[in-house]
Structures are given as structure tokens and as C-alpha cells.
Amino acid sequence: MVRVDSPIDSPVLAIVGGGQLARMMEQAAVSLAVPVSLLAEGPDVSAAQVNPTTTVGDYRDLETLRTVASGCAVVTFDHEHVPPEHLRALDAEGHACRPGPHALLYAQDKREMREALTRLGVPCPRWAPVADAAELERFAAAGDGFPVVVKTTRGGYDGKGVWVVDGPEAAADAFATGVPLIAEELVDFRRELSALVARSASGQVAAYPVVESRQENGVCREVIAPAPGLPAERAAEAEMLAMKVAAELDVVGILAVELFETVDGRLLVNELAMRPHNTGHWTMDGAVTGQFENHLRAVLDLPLGSPRARAPYTVMVNILGGEVGRLYDGYPHVMARDPDLKVHLYGKAVKPGRKVGHVTAYGDDVDALLERARHAAAWFEGRRDDEIEDEAQEAARD
Numbered sequence: 001m002v003r004v005d006s007p008i009d010s011p012v013l014a015i016v017g018g019g020q021l022a023r024m025m026e027q028a029a030v031s032l033a034v035p036v037s038l039l040a041e042g043p044d045v046s047a048a049q050v051n052p053t054t055t056v057g058d059y060r061d062l063e064t065l066r067t068v069a070s071g072c073a074v075v076t077f078d079h080e081h082v083p084p085e086h087l088r089a090l091d092a093e094g095h096a097c098r099p100g101p102h103a104l105l106y107a108q109d110k111r112e113m114r115e116a117l118t119r120l121g122v123p124c125p126r127w128a129p130v131a132d133a134a135e136l137e138r139f140a141a142a143g144d145g146f147p148v149v150v151k152t153t154r155g156g157y158d159g160k161g162v163w164v165v166d167g168p169e170a171a172a173d174a175f176a177t178g179v180p181l182i183a184e185e186l187v188d189f190r191r192e193l194s195a196l197v198a199r200s201a202s203g204q205v206a207a208y209p210v211v212e213s214r215q216e217n218g219v220c221r222e223v224i225a226p227a228p229g230l231p232a233e234r235a236a237e238a239e240m241l242a243m244k245v246a247a248e249l250d251v252v253g254i255l256a257v258e259l260f261e262t263v264d265g266r267l268l269v270n271e272l273a274m275r276p277h278n279t280g281h282w283t284m285d286g287a288v289t290g291q292f293e294n295h296l297r298a299v300l301d302l303p304l305g306s307p308r309a310r311a312p313y314t315v316m317v318n319i320l321g322g323e324v325g326r327l328y329d330g331y332p333h334v335m336a337r338d339p340d341l342k343v344h345l346y347g348k349a350v351k352p353g354r355k356v357g358h359v360t361a362y363g364d365d366v367d368a369l370l371e372r373a374r375h376a377a378a379w380f381e382g383r384r385d386d387e388i389e390d391e392a393q394e395a396a397r398d
Helices: 020-032 062-069 084-092 101-108 110-119 133-141 168-176 232-248 291-299 327-337 366-380 385-397
Strands: 013-016 036-040 054-056 074-077 127-130 148-152 162-165 181-185 189-199 205-207 211-216 219-225 253-262 267-273 313-320 342-345 355-363
Touching: 013 020, 013 062, 020 036, 020 291, 036 062, 054 062, 062 074, 062 084, 074 291, 084 101, 101 110, 101 267, 110 181, 110 267, 127 133, 133 148, 133 168, 133 181, 148 168, 162 168, 168 181, 189 232, 189 267, 189 291, 205 232, 219 366, 232 253, 232 267, 253 291, 313 366, 327 342, 327 355, 327 366, 342 366, 355 366
Parallel strands: 013 036, 013 074, 036 054
Antiparallel strands: 127 181, 148 162, 148 181, 189 205, 189 211, 189 253, 211 219, 219 313, 253 267, 313 355, 342 355
């Protein structure tokens, strides 16, 4: 690794993880003239493609982490999987890990998260740890019965490590993982929301508008900012809840609080993420200060930028891997059809269902924005106008 210092003598930022979140953090770092020391899983992963000082190594190896953190002012993360004992070791050696190991634990372990939120009086689905089928059956019997949700406490994301089961026998695969499990009630929700805040090391907080997120096969597919039809008092409740969690858990950086809006109007916390988040990608083009820049400002303890939206609505649609081998071929059609659309590709190999990019559009007509962004994403995924039109008509009928 050859580290290139900044001519303006900026502090060096270490980023652990080489995925698209790190890549977009690096885009913000370029604007701020902050050098980045990157630890990546391979030489060709998303963030490594744009970083000249990449160290290729295993984030589970403490000596590798020490090498990357050496000489850096702050260590931050593309993901939440660094072993807690390694984070504590770095912290004890004087490396400023942000978020710190004491906070990141609640994004790493769902049981720890649920216990902390319960202590804080934060509304959550009914839950309990379950060690075997008998405990799962007792949990279901104490509520409305089956079906219930079973989750691994560690390692799950994008629908992985989550099962909706209609009886104890159906949870066999979950118990076979060997990972501790929790059970949760199956929430009757109207939609999913996300409240995103940035919190700096000195405690300044900036709250973005609360958004609606729409899932497909457990993966975030679309985001609408702000959430259409969300009453102002309910939006304020979600923002205050996110700010409370950030302060009480001492989160530094971006915190995403994923929420259920129930059919009877309550808000329940589903998940926490302590890093830039898919539900905040709209901010790159739709907010005065995007989540990636505010994450860097927060962990470097700089004053935070405005989270204000630039337009009445912004939509973001993820591009998922389809049958197209060369995403670049989608540019001519998408750019010519819609010059106002913004495209972000991650430099990732195309695999079915994999997030390989996203598109954003902003304006004052939600339906028109969704049509434009969906069309662009579909084109990158290999679907052409007749297929896209058929899908639009089917969606309208639903």
C-alpha cells in the first residue's frame, strides 16, 4: 500500500470494507479532499476500483486492521461485520472507531439490539430469544399463534437469515444454522418506513425526511422521499425516535432506523443500520447534503450539512442484476430518454438479484418519477420497452 497524503493536510480516513457504500463514501471524500485508506476484500471490488491506496485483506484479522488504521484519524465501516473484540482492541489502542464498538454491537446482534431498544422504551414488535422448537411454540402461543418471524441474531441482511414460519417444524432450517435465534411477531403493517439521521462525534444531529421503502424478495427495491401521505406528526415521531436511538446508543455517523407503519397507525422499529444505508441513496441527488458526505462529516466531527430535500419528492430505484452482461450498454437509451435522471453504477459484476446500481429522479409528481426511474432500472436489467409497458400495466391493475 502506498498512501497519498492530501496537499491541504487533511486527516486520513480508514474505511473497512470495499463494497458500494465505501465507493460512494470515497466520492464524498474526493469532494472534501480527505484521503482514504481502504481495506477491501479483493483488488477488483467496488471501492477498490477507485482507491489508489487499497489494502487487500481480511477484516477478521486484527493485524490487517491495525495496518489499515495506522496513521488514520478515524476508522469507519462499509459493513457491520468486524469482530467486536477487534474493534475493542483498536479502540483501546487509541484508534477512533466511528461508530464505536459499544454502538456497533447493536447493529451486529439483533438480540442485543432488541434488548437495548426495549430498555429505552422504543416501540418494537413482540420478541423473545428461542433456543429450540419448544420455545418457539411457547412464544407463538403467548401471542396470536403462528405464523411468526424467526431471525438469526447475527449475519442476516437483505432477507437472508429471516424465516416466516407457520409452525415449529418449519423452523428446522433456522435452527440448523447453529446461530442463536430470536422470534418476533408477524407485524400487520401498512408499509415500511426509514428514518435516517447523521450524528457527529460532538453530538450534532441532522435528520433527513422520513421515506417509504418498498421491498422485493427481501431486498429494498424502491424508496420515495418523503413518504407519501405520512402525517407531519407521525413523521416527526419517527425522526425523534431515530434521534433518540442515535443519542442513547452513542452512534456516530449515519443511523438508519427501519420502521413498520402498522395498519392501526403505530410505528415499530424493525432494524438498525449504523452506516450509510440503501434507503438514504436518494439523498445523493435529492438532498442538499447527501448521506455519504454527512457520514464523513459526522465521523470526522465536522459541522453537518443540511439534510433538506431539494424538491417535493425524490424517488430511488435499485438496479438489480439481470441478464445483461455489460451495464454500460444501458447508458445511451436511458440518458437520451431522460436527461434529468441520475444513474449510479457500482462497478460490480452482474449476478441475478444483486444490487449493481441505482437511479434517482426528483420533482413534484410521484407517479411520474416512479415511472421514469422504474423504466431506467428495468432497461439496465435487460427488459425492453414492451416488457416494461406490460409490467406497468399489470402494476396499475394491482
